[in-house]
Amino acid sequence: MDHSRVPVLEALQEFRRRGDTVFGPPGHRQGRGVDPRVAEIVGLDVFRSDVLSLNGLDDRRQSQGVISKAQELMADAVGAEHAFFSTCGSSLSVKTAMLSVAGPGEKMLLSRNAHKSVIAAVVVNGVEPIWVHPKFDAERHIAHPPEPDDVRRRLEEHPDAKGMLLITPTDWGTCADIRGVARVCHEYDVPLIVDEAWGAHLPFHPALPAWGMDAEADLVVTSVHKMGGAVEQSSVFHLQYDRVSPEALKQREDLLGTTSASSLVFATLDGWRRQMVQHGHDLLEAAVRRAHRIRATAGELPGLRPMGQEVVDEGLAAEFDPLKLVIDVRELGISGMQAAEWLRTHRHVDVGGSDTCRISASITHADDDGTEKILLDSLRALVESADTIERQPPVHLPEASALELEQAMLPRDAFFAEVDHVPAERAAGRIAAEMISPYPPGVPVIAPGEVITDEVLDYLRSGVEHGVLIPDAADQSVKTLRVVARH
Ligand SMILES: Cc1ncc(COP(=O)(O)O)c(C=O)c1O
Incomplete structure (x- = not known):
């Protein structure tokens, strides 16, 4: 197939060339009605490219098959x-x-x-x-x-x-x-x-x-x-x-989907595919080399332990994405969340993820020598400043088996059941009616229908005291839990 073609981008360009006057959504009319104070920040081009697929990028019958x-x-x-x-x-x-x-x-x-x-x-x-x-x-x-x-x-x-x-x-x-x-x-x-x-x-x-x-x-x-x-x-x-x-x-x-799909999404997907087919190998080759270099340099910094190929060698995973820089910071005496917050506050560096033990930064085709240097300089600064970061009560990490909760009800039945809100001290043994997911990474520790245990509660509560965020819990402090009512 001809991968130099970009049907969505071409249709968008053609739409703009024709200068169609639109009387359907979006109501900003490709930016004509946008408040200039908004355009000043996000740019007018965002609105100029915001076009419906039907009677926009394509006609009513989608006859162009864009x-x-x-x-x-x-x-x-x-x-x-x-x-x-x-x-x-x-x-x-x-x-x-x-x-x-x-x-x-x-x-x-x-x-x-x-x-x-x-x-x-x-x-x-x-x-x-x-x-x-x-x-x-x-x-x-x-x-x-x-x-x-x-x-x-x-x-x-x-x-x-x-x-x-x-x-x-x-x-x-x-x-x-x-x-x-x-x-x-x-x-x-x-x-x-x-x-x-x-x-x-x-x-x-x-x-x-x-x-x-x-x-x-x-x-x-x-x-x-x-x-x-x-x-x-x-x-x-x-x-x-x-x-x-x-x-x-x-x-x-x-x-489940929307009837008003965003052409910005379609257009950028289309462009990404062309870019990857034409240049992906070289761009990703450079990104992989960069990630290896950063991992090696970060690994020499005292207190930082980047995860690498050893997880595969140890038989824990079948493969490992080298573009994910996952760095254990526990030896610095701080948590991953504290490291992430320090990096944002003091170096204006936002890492992608953090938890009790680590931070993670993704390297993509978009990174360059400048971002590599910023990341490494900020990690060095973190190591040098770690002693100044206030120590917090530790998160009580449970044994693996404690995370395998018994499922007593179907998640859907528990989620839609009549509920009680019980104090955490009295929640062990009750069936959860909600999801409780420390975020990031957003993997639920408790799913609806699972039986709550003291170990898991201790983990979650000590986590919250340490700064773990649990946005989906009804009570984000996890002082109370939403459980299936007993009759
Ligand atoms: C494994 C996994 N699946 C699905 C999702 C949801 O993806 P999205 O944020 O594109 O909705 C995420 C988001 O972090 C994820 O980590």
Whole structure:
């Protein structure tokens, strides 16, 4: 296919050349009505490119096939049979992907280290989750994706499950053996969905971890805005084989998606695909070299322990994304959250993620010598200033087994049940009616339907005292919990 073509960008250019006068949304009329004080900050071009797809980029009948041609080019670029653009982020795409595999009351295998959007999908879609527990790394206190044998065991126990959802790469850059898991799923003739929200760059360089479509997954969801170059909320579904029908995927997407998709999302997805096909290899090669260099230099700084290939060598993960710089800061005597806050306040550097033990920074094709220097200089400054950062009470990190809570009710039934609000001291033994997800990374520690334990409460409460944020809890201080009422 001709990857120099960019159907959405070309249609946008043509729309502007024609100078159409629009009487439909958006009401700002491509910027004519925008308050100049807004334009001064975000730029008028944002509004000039904000055009509806119907009677805008394309005509009422979509006879130019603008979006479908762009999707075909995307599919071709990444080795998928079909690609569909979504403008609602992977949070929504994950729900759609799950809906196209299992309906209400049907079983689905889900990796328990899932992002909160997966647990939300379980509640919204009404599927019965069959959790596959991730591999817990006690030393680093993180979860790595489950292995093919873990999936096989659960499929043996639940041969009526309709499919499996795997999350890889994790927020911390460790990756699953996608091919191994896909083959197990296919032995049972069920599809594998991969939440590859962090993996939009993977198809474009062979030194990067396996890309789901190459590794025999059936349906892969990406967030191109995370590691790629499209604007926020740009998500793509990639589909192959015949275990998930494109028709079902499209219709279920239609259940949840917006009717006013953003052309900014479409246009930047289109441009990203062209850029990656034409220059992706060189850009990512440079980014990988840069990330290796930064990791090596950061590793020489006292108190910083960047995670690297050793997680693979230790057999904890199948692969590792070198572009994720995950640095354990515990030896500095501070938490990752404190390090992240210090870097923002004192160096104006915003790292992508942090938790009790570490910070994470993603290196992308957009980084250059300047950003490399800023990151390394600010890490040096952090190390030098660590002694001045106020010590805080430690977070009580639980044993891995304590994080595997008993599921006493279906998440959907618990979420919509009659509820009580109980003080944390009296919450152990009660069934959660809410999700409780420290953010980032937004992986629920407690999901609706799970039985709350003292160990998990101690972890969450000590975390909050230390500055962990739990935006989805009804009481973000976790002094009270929303639990299923007893009758
Ligand atoms: C593994 C995973 N899946 C899905 C999502 C949701 O993606 P988005 O922010 O594009 O909605 C995230 C977001 O952080 C994520 O980490």
